[in-house]
Amino acid sequence: AAGVIQSPRHLIKEKRETATLKCYPIPRHDTVYWYQQGPGQDPQFLISFYEKMQSDKGSIPDRFSAQQFSDYHSELNMSSLELGDSALYFCASSSVRTSGSSADTQYFGPGTRLTVL
């Protein structure tokens, strides 16, 4: 079965640079979530989109922005990178429209490991 695809898998950037992370949800999934997992930490919710509209926002820095496109893929844009942004970034997708519930199961991608030097 198709899974959530994230690219790139690894990314190394310098401080103050920008980064773009991409997420391709499971086919026919309409909702995308982004999470950040620091070293030894639990995943923290950043932002979510349903049908290309932002549906919820968590502890996402103002330096970060995201959007969901017409084909449902999503991109997380990160600017003015800081050392503290080094983390594993997960994308998850679910199908709210099909399940009829916002609490539908989220399926996670393998993550993008961002290292800021």
Next chain:
Amino acid sequence: AQSVTQPDIHITVSEGASLELRCNYSYGATPYLFWYVQSPGQGLQLLLKYFSGDTLVQGIKGFEAEFKRSQSSFNLRKPSVHWSDAAEYFCAVGAGNTGKLIFGQGTTLQVKP
């Protein structure tokens, strides 16, 4: 505010022994509860979930979990642990109207031969 607590940061069990990982949640409404497993450097794999109905839910890899509303708990169990079960286990609650997940701190499971 919604929260999830996993009291055990690290657990070591012998292969073949039984396992129980604890999870307590704080949530005003009926919770949607999940257990995910993460191997080092890997993504999160869903083990099982509870939305409603039978409070004992079965998952993959021989895991089960029991929802106890009176104790605000959703403990994960496995009758016989295999060495391949060594990983990080996260309990999570689906919160708010959008279903964002709030995770516990995680429990690292080590399996002794």
